Amino acid sequence: MYIFPLKGGFALPYRNLLDLHIHSDNSKDADHSVTLICEKAIEKGIRAIAITDHCECLEYEEYGHSITCRQSAFEARKASLVFEGQLVVTSGVELGNPVRNTEAVDDVMKNNFDYVVASVHRIRGKKKSFRHLDYTREANRPEFLMPRYFDDVIETVEWNDFDSLAHLTYPIRYYPDELLAQFKLSGCEEQIRHILKTLAANGKALEINTGSKEYKTADIAGCTHPYFELVKLFKELGGEYVTVGSDAHNANDVGSGMEKAMRMAEEAGFKFITLYQRRTPLPIRIE
Numbered sequence: 001m002y003i004f005p006l007k008g009g010f011a012l013p014y015r016n017l018l019d020l021h022i023h024s025d026n027s028k029d030a031d032h033s034v035t036l037i038c039e040k041a042i043e044k045g046i047r048a049i050a051i052t053d054h055c056e057c058l059e060y061e062e063y064g065h066s067i068t069c070r071q072s073a074f075e076a077r078k079a080s081l082v083f084e085g086q087l088v089v090t091s092g093v094e095l096g097n098p099v100r101n102t103e104a105v106d107d108v109m110k111n112n113f114d115y116v117v118a119s120v121h122r123i124r125g126k127k128k129s130f131r132h133l134d135y136t137r138e139a140n141r142p143e144f145l146m147p148r149y150f151d152d153v154i155e156t157v158e159w160n161d162f163d164s165l166a167h168l169t170y171p172i173r174y175y176p177d178e179l180l181a182q183f184k185l186s187g188c189e190e191q192i193r194h195i196l197k198t199l200a201a202n203g204k205a206l207e208i209n210t211g212s213k214e215y216k217t218a219d220i221a222g223c224t225h226p227y228f229e230l231v232k233l234f235k236e237l238g239g240e241y242v243t244v245g246s247d248a249h250n251a252n253d254v255g256s257g258m259e260k261a262m263r264m265a266e267e268a269g270f271k272f273i274t275l276y277q278r279r280t281p282l283p284i285r286i287e
Contacts, residue, residue, distance in 0.1 A: 014258075014259060014262050014286065014287065015047075015287060016047055016273070016284050016285060016286065016287055017044075017045060017046045017047055017255065017258050017259070017262070018046065018047060018048045018049070018244060018258065018262075018273055018275060018284060019041065019046055019048075019049050019050075019244065019245060019246050019248070019254055019255050019258050020048075020049065020050040020052070020090075020092070020115065020164075020207075020243045020244060020245045020275065020276075021050065021052050021094070021117060021166065021207065021209060021211075021243070021244075021245020021246060021247050021248075022037055022049055022050065022051055022052060022245070022246065022247075022248045022254055023051075023052065023053055023054065023094075023247070023248065023249045024037055024051055024053055024072060024075065026053040026068045026069070026071050026072040026075070027053045027054040027068070027072075027249065028054070028063060028068075029054070029249055030053075030249040030250070031249060031250045031251070032250060032251035033075075033251075034051055034072075034075040034076060034078075034079050034089075035075075035079065035082075036251045037049070037051070037248075037251045037254055038079050038082075038083050038087055038089060039251075040251040040252065040254045040255075041087055041254050041255060042083065042086050042087050044254065044255040046087065046254070046255050046258070047087070047088060047284075048087065048088035048089075048090070048275055048284070049087065049088070049089055049090070049254070050076075050089075050090045050091075050092040050114070050115045050245075050275075050276070051072055051075070051076040051079075051089065051090070051091060051092055052092035052093060052094045052115065052117050052245070053068065053069060053072040053092075053093060053094065054068075054094050054096060055069050055093050055094065055095050055096065055104070055105075055108050056096040056097070056121070057095060057096055057097050057098050057100060057101035057102075057104040057105060058096070058097050058100055058101055058122065060101060060104035060107075060108075065104070065108060066107060066108065069093055069108045069111055070111055072091070072093070073091040073093075073111040073112075073113060076089055076090065076091035076092070077089075077091055088275070090114040090115055090275070090276065090277055091111070091113050091114050091115070092113050092114060092115035092116065092117060092276075093108060093111070093113050093115075093116055093117070094117045094118075094119055094166060095108075095116060095117065095118050095119065095162060096119050096120070096121045096122075097119075097120055097121065097122060097152075097156075098118055098156065098159065098161070098162070099152075099155050099156050099159045100124075105161070112278075113279075114276050114277045114278055114279065115163055115164070115276035115277075115279070116161075116162045116163045116164075116279065117162065117163065117164050117165075117166045117207065117243075117245075118156050118157075118159075118162035118164070118165055118166065119156075119165075119166040119167060119170065120149060120152045120153050120156055120170065121170070123145065123148045123149050123151075123152050124148070124152060125148070130145075130149075130170065130171045130173070130174045131173075131174050133145075133174070135174075135175060135176055135179060141179060141183075142171070142175055142179055142180065142183040143183055143187070145171065146171060146183070146185070146187075146188055147187070147188055147191065149170075149171055150188050150191035150192065150195065151191065153165070153168070153191075153195055154191060154194055154195055154198070157195050157198045157199055157202070157204070158198060160202050160204070162204065163204065163205060163243075163276050163279060163281070164204065164205035164206065164207045164241070164243045164274075164276075165195070165199055165204065165205070165206055165207060166207045166209060166245070166247075167207065167209035167211065167225035167226075167247065168192075168195065168206065168207075168225060168226040168230065169185070169225045169226045169227065169230070170209075170225055172223070172225065173211070173223075173225060192230065192233075193233070193237070196230070196233055196234045196237050196239065197237050197238075199234065199239060200234065200237050200238040200239040200240070201238070203240065203241070203281075204241065205241035205242055205243045205274050205281070206226070206231065206234045206239055206241070206242050206243075207242070207243045207244070207245055208224055208225075208226070208231060208242060208243070208244045208245075208261040208264055208265060209224060209225040209244075209245050209246075209247050209261075210224050210225075210244075210245070210246050210247065210256060210257025210258065210260060210261050211225070211245075211246060211247025211248070211257075224257070224260065224261060224264065228264050228267070228268065231264055231265065231268040232267075232268040232269070234268075235268050235269040235270060241274040241281055242265045242268075242270050242273060242274060243273065243274050243275075243276075244258055244261040244262060244265065244273055245261075246258060262286055265286060266286045270286065271283075271285060271286060272284060272285055272286060273286060
């Protein structure tokens with residue numbers, strides 16, 4: 001493990017820090033511009049970032065994603081020129097529930113992103129994402145919704161037109177601790193194994209996402225999505241590619257938890273984190 005000095009006298013345990021899941025103000029729930037995000041990334045010693053603004057496919061027209069995603073791609077490409085030599089900036093998109101509106105996917109992909117992240121925020125039969133569900137209702141208990149969630153993830157990974165699967169254990173981010181204490185993911189083990197095996201077989205990446213409740217980071221909440229045992233299982237099942245991302249929705253959170261995520265990948269047996277340019281995986285050594 002290398003220690004290298006940064007301007008201002010700081011030092012980081014990894015010299016190839018990346019953050020490949022960041023939202024700019026082109027996402028309706030994020031705060032800051034691509035420019036400020038880049039400045040913060042450089043300040044923190046990060047070498048490469050991906051701007052992955054939301055494209056919620058079920059709300060594609062309602063949220064105006066044809067415009068916001070085009071603007072996001074433009075700003076990321078502009079930033080890659082402005083900050084050349086200081087920071088690698090790639091253009092990306094987070095496709096939410098892409099299988100359920102492939103026409104939206106076809107339209108947004110005209111922006112020729114470097115990197116495409118797939119996610120499931122809302123399961124079939126629910127009008128709200130996990131972030132906004134009422135967890136006092138019996139019907140929303142994890143033993144009822146988690147199997148349905150993983151079914152939707154299976155459908156997404158079998159669809160296959162993406163680069164990395166975001167926050168595999170996403171609903172855990174929002175469930176109250178008292179409900180999670182009564183629930184074991186072991187009941188969904190076969191679904192999870194199927195997801196990881198499919199990713200591995202198709203040459204897709206698994207993301208280690210450090211975003212937690214209300215976008216607080218793993219450094220604060222102590223949780224990553226997925227957690228270590230599932231990252232290790234992915235490796236054992238033949239997984240080749242992993243990505244890391246803070247899921248920052250605020251420039252101050254850029255890079256948060258990335259050292260933890262990279263350490264987790266290393267301990268799971270991965271030697272590289274994968275950066276994507278023009279949808280092509282580029283291995284960046286963990287060092």
